Amino acid sequence: MAALIDSSIFKKYESEARGYCRRFNPIFSSSSGSIMNGNDSRKYIDFLAACGALNYGHNDPDMSSALLKHISNNGISAGLDLFSVPKADFLNSFHRLILKPRGLDYRVQFTGPTGTNAVEAAMKLARKVTGRTNIIAFTNGFHGVSLGALAATGNKYNRMGACFSGVSRAPYEHYMGTDFDTAEYLDKLLSDPSGGIEAPAAILLETVQGEGGLNTASAEWLKRIAMLAKRHGALLIVDDIQAGCGRTGTFFSFEKMGFEPDLITLSKSISGYGLPMALVLIKPEYDIWEPAEHNGTFRGNTHAFVTAKVALEKFWSDDNFSNEITFKAALITERLALIKKLIPGSHIKGRGMMQGISVGCGELADKICRLIFKKGLIIETSGPYDEVIKILAPLTTPVNLLEQGLDTIQEAVVEVMNKSLVADVDQLQQKAKFSKSVAANLPFVQIASMSKTHEKNCDYDLLNH
Numbered sequence: 400m401a402a403l404i405d406s407s408i409f410k411k412y413e414s415e416a417r418g419y420c421r422r423f424n425p426i427f428s429s430s431s432g433s434i435m436n437g438n439d440s441r442k443y444i445d446f447l448a449a450c451g452a453l454n455y456g457h458n459d460p461d462m463s464s465a466l467l468k469h470i471s472n473n474g475i476s477a478g479l480d481l482f483s484v485p486k487a488d489f490l491n492s493f494h495r496l497i498l499k500p501r502g503l504d505y506r507v508q509f510t511g512p513t514g515t516n517a518v519e520a521a522m523k524l525a526r527k528v529t530g531r532t533n534i535i536a537f538t539n540g541f542h543g544v545s546l547g548a549l550a551a552t553g554n555k556y557n558r559m560g561a562c563f564s565g566v567s568r569a570p571y572e573h574y575m576g577t578d579f580d581t582a583e584y585l586d587k588l589l590s591d592p593s594g595g596i597e598a599p600a601a602i603l604l605e606t607v608q609g610e611g612g613l614n615t616a617s618a619e620w621l622k623r624i625a626m627l628a629k630r631h632g633a634l635l636i637v638d639d640i641q642a643g644c645g646r647t648g649t650f651f652s653f654e655k656m657g658f659e660p661d662l663i664t665l666s667k668s669i670s671g672y673g674l675p676m677a678l679v680l681i682k683p684e685y686d687i688w689e690p691a692e693h694n695g696t697f698r699g700n701t702h703a704f705v706t707a708k709v710a711l712e713k714f715w716s717d718d719n720f721s722n723e724i725t726f727k728a729a730l731i732t733e734r735l736a737l738i739k740k741l742i743p744g745s746h747i748k749g750r751g752m753m754q755g756i757s758v759g760c761g762e763l764a765d766k767i768c769r770l771i772f773k774k775g776l777i778i779e780t781s782g783p784y785d786e787v788i789k790i791l792a793p794l795t796t797p798v799n800l801l802e803q804g805l806d807t808i809q810e811a812v813v814e815v816m817n818k819s820l821v822a823d824v825d826q827l828q829q830k831a832k833f834s835k836s837v838a839a840n841l842p843f844v845q846i847a848s849m850s851k852t853h854e855k856n857c858d859y860d861l862l863n864h
């Protein structure tokens with residue numbers, strides 16, 4: 400067994416900027432598939448997947464062996480943008496398995512290694528193509544924390560302390576409720592010479608807002624935004640950093656929706672192995688970069704190319720993986736529908752294997768997620784108030800493990816709701832042993848009475864969200 404490490408080392412030497420480790424505080428020593436092992440010998444089911452960077456799970460054996468082979472053969476390791484065998488192999492597989500079968504024609508630009516680098520490059524290129532500076536970004540959008548991408552990010556907490564320019568905010572679909580047409584509103588603002596918005600270089604959006612609370616845009620709305628971008632002379636950038644690489648069921652999140660973005664950003668799971676890698680897909684007519692105009696030391700992670708190629712060959716050579724995701728997504732929806740009944744005013748959000756449940760307030764979501772973690776499942780929240788319990792399991796999670804994780808969420812919800820109204824629950828517990836199956840079938844009225852206390856504690860109104 401590995402020697403136990405004292406976690407005080409991190410508190411002593413690591414910056415206060417550290418984040419995820421504050422909630423998930425074991426010291427992890429190894430991982431495989433959808434399981435992470437703590438240094439204390441505890442096993443955790445992972446429903447976070449390195450924030451969407453491990454769609455194919457931890458340490459896929461085929462990717463591991465390809466990488467080990469590459470390293471033991473003294474394969475190139477540096478990330479300068481020289482020609483290399485792994486880069487050629489990746490480009491070949493990406494073109495053959497992803498772009499060509501979908502009838503898509505894009506050039507691939509390798510940017511700095513994280514998602515925010517790809518977003519910066521896409522924004523800069525759109526500005527160069529159009530000769531304009533303004534970028535339209537949406538409420539609850541998250542695009543990274545480097546200055547340009549952060550200007551497009553909505554979250555107040557992330558934006559604190561920085562100074563921005565060059566981005567105008569527009570309401571995402573349904574931000575103002577279901578009766579308000581936000582595409583029409585944006586069109587009107589851009590068409591009106593007194594609308595007060597500079598002509599945009601680009602409209603930048605996520606089709607499912609991962610960090611913003613799993614808000615989904617409909618194909619109809621997205622198509623209209625694509626059309627209005629064209630009409631107003633702006634490029635459409637789809638940020639598929641979190642929703643891409645199969646997360647919604649298809650490789651790209653906008654497939655079969657009837658429009659093609661001008662630029663697409665990909666990162667997170669593109670390497671397949673959790674290695675940093677990011678790229679921008681550029682319609683050939685917009686690939687007007689001058690040589691080395693947007694250069695840097697790391698312009699393609701060579702080790703990531705090795706694993707990315709294996710990921711594409713292994714998972715995207717046919718439709719099987721996509722069908723498997725669709726099946727698991729339906730299972731998640733089905734189980735969330737049961738959980739939803741336990742929390743009045745809650746609703747299911749997201750699509751594909753990027754779904755969750757908005758419980759109405761951050762405090763309640765936090766309580767539930769802490770208990771879930773105690774029970775051995777790693778899961779995060781998202782949304783402006785961290786009110787959405789977000790399932791981001793590796794897409795390869797076996798069905799039995801997925802069900803085990805969903806059971807854990809349900810158990811935790813039952814327990815937290817139970818404790819929220821001790822008096823009511825005491826009564827209930829005496830009447831019926833408050834087992835998982837009983838709880839799942841509780842009539843709405845009983846549950847509704849249980850909810851009063853937690854609603855009071857919420858920092859905003861469940862129904863008005």
Ligand SMILES: Cc1ncc(COP(=O)(O)O)c(C=O)c1O
Pocket residue numbers: 450513514515516518541542543544605609610638639640641642666667
């Ligand atoms: C949609 C989207 N864009 C961009 C980013 C930024 O990526 P990174 O954190 O790798 O810089 C993220 C990260 O969560 C994201 O979800």
